[in-house]
Amino acid sequence: xxxxxxxxxRRALYPEVSDGSWRDxxxxxxxxxxxxxxxxxxxPLSEVERLGxxxxxxxxxxxxxxxxxxxxxxxxDWCPVRRQSIPLPAEAETRPEELSDPLGEDxxxxxxxxxxxxxxxxxxxxxDRCSVYCRHCTRRRLTGQETxxxxxxxxxxxxxxxxxxxxxxxxxxxxxxxxxxSTERLGQLLGELRAIPHVELxxxxxxxxxxxxxxxxxxxxxxLRTAEAFVVTHFNHPKELTAEARDACERLIDGxxxxxxxxxxxRRLNSSARIIKELNHRLLRIRVRPYYxxxxxxxEGLDHxxxxxxxxxxxxxxxxxHTSGLAVPHLAVDLPDGGxxxxxxxxxxxxxxxxxxxxxxxxxxxxxxxxxxEGDCSVPYDEVYRAASETAQASASASxxASxxASxxxxxxLNVITx
Ligand code: SF4
Numbered sequence: 121x122x123x124x125x126x127x128x129x130r131r132a133l134y135p136e137v138s139d140g141s142w143r144d145x146x147x148x149x150x151x152x153x154x155x156x157x158x159x160x161x162x163x164p165l166s167e168v169e170r171l172g173x174x175x176x177x178x179x180x181x182x183x184x185x186x187x188x189x190x191x192x193x194x195x196x197d198w199c200p201v202r203r204q205s206i207p208l209p210a211e212a213e214t215r216p217e218e219l220s221d222p223l224g225e226d227x228x229x230x231x232x233x234x235x236x237x238x239x240x241x242x243x244x245x246x247x248d249r250c251s252v253y254c255r256h257c258t259r260r261r262l263t264g265q266e267t268x269x270x271x272x273x274x275x276x277x278x279x280x281x282x283x284x285x286x287x288x289x290x291x292x293x294x295x296x297x298x299x300x301x302s303t304e305r306l307g308q309l310l311g312e313l314r315a316i317p318h319v320e321l322x323x324x325x326x327x328x329x330x331x332x333x334x335x336x337x338x339x340x341x342x343x344l345r346t347a348e349a350f351v352v353t354h355f356n357h358p359k360e361l362t363a364e365a366r367d368a369c370e371r372l373i374d375g376x377x378x379x380x381x382x383x384x385x386x387r388r389l390n391s392s393a394r395i396i397k398e399l400n401h402r403l404l405r406i407r408v409r410p411y412y413x414x415x416x417x418x419x420e421g422l423d424h425x426x427x428x429x430x431x432x433x434x435x436x437x438x439x440x441x442h443t444s445g446l447a448v449p450h451l452a453v454d455l456p457d458g459g460x461x462x463x464x465x466x467x468x469x470x471x472x473x474x475x476x477x478x479x480x481x482x483x484x485x486x487x488x489x490x491x492x493x494e495g496d497c498s499v500p501y502d503e504v505y506r507a508a509s510e511t512a513q514a515s516a517s518a519s520x521x522a523s524x525x526a527s528x529x530x531x532x533x534l535n536v537i538t539x
Contacts, residue, residue, distance in 0.1 A: 224458020
């Protein structure tokens with residue numbers, strides 16, 4: 121089937137805007153819709169949405185780029201772009217089990233810019249602004265405040281923390297949306313991170329390719345490539361994969377920047393196997409790899425958007441075996457209170473003994489897998505390989521210049537993605 125990536129049609133909402141302004145990412149950010157009145161001037165709201173907008177005033181920001189607003193369906197309340205952008209009254213209600221910091225990040229913040237929860241990786245909070253404000257945002261305690269870019273000193277502290285912690289080999293730069301930093305500032309931060317010898321992997325979490333794809337220009341791609349960074353995007357519905365979004369992702373990929381996608385499972389917006397499958401097929405068509413399907417976090421005001429865990433498992437069951445393995449993401453639950461990420465999947469293992477393991481396949485048929493006679497899985501060559509690789513590493517470090525220039529990457533790209 122030929123997959124179409126239609127251009128966003130802005131004629132109904134923004135007929136007066138020139139092509140040049142429309143495709144200017146700064147114009148898009150300057151014209152973000154941030155109030156009920158501004159939204160209503162462009163878009164026909166339902167009574168419930170008006171109520172939602174009034175009730176959530178002061179709880180969490182409204183923010184929709186004109187580009188993303190033009191994707192909203194005025195004729196249907198359940199349009200997934202509309203529901204991700206305009207609050208419902210339920211968002212103002214907090215249940216006793218809901219948390220303002222559902223992932224327990226704040227008590228793992230040794231310095232303001234760093235969340236250090238896992239042994240070998242950290243989250244670097246580069247700023248607290250976003251291109252849009254998603255109704256399902258679980259980091260709203262940070263992104264919902266008055267916006268301030270993290271100042272130079274806070275950034276420098278974050279970089280120093282990583283420099284002082286040799287166990288950190290993976291840095292996820294997020295926020296907020298790091299793509300809202302100027303290319304120069306982002307490039308400088310990435311350069312400093314890349315110059316730290318023990319940092320192997322740099323990832324950037326961003327929703328910009330979804331909500332303001334014009335931001336992805338050649339200079340940004342060059343800065344990301346120079347830093348050997350991965351980009352992790354956040355497409356939740358195939359409707360968001362427009363020609364503009366496709367072009368943004370392709371600019372990144374063609375420029376040598378690998379792109380992965382994380383989807384949040386949102387009740388009644390994308391909570392069906394058909395939608396997730398189509399989203400992932402479209403992503404793969406443009407060489408973006410579907411990576412995580414996230415179970416909603418237990419965050420304040422988001423009960424109405426969360427799915428039962430079983431719904432995600434059933435979606436996975438309808439994907440596994442029925443489509444390419446690359447189109448089947450990991451279903452991840454980020455445990456409340458900082459318990460960390462776990463992945464779940466349908467159970468295919470029926471029983472296990474020393475003699476055989478019994479499986480059910482994707483069609484529900486039973487198959488027996490005979491176990492080998494020997495069970496020793498230690499790897500005799502491990503020690504040899506480790507010693508040789510440590511020697512090579514030590515001699516490379518000894519001959520490297522004292523501090524590598526930020527614009528001259530010296531390490532190979534590592535194709536490793538972790539939580
Ligand atoms: S882009 Fe990410 S951090 Fe920003 S509002 Fe959306 S979900 Fe939250």
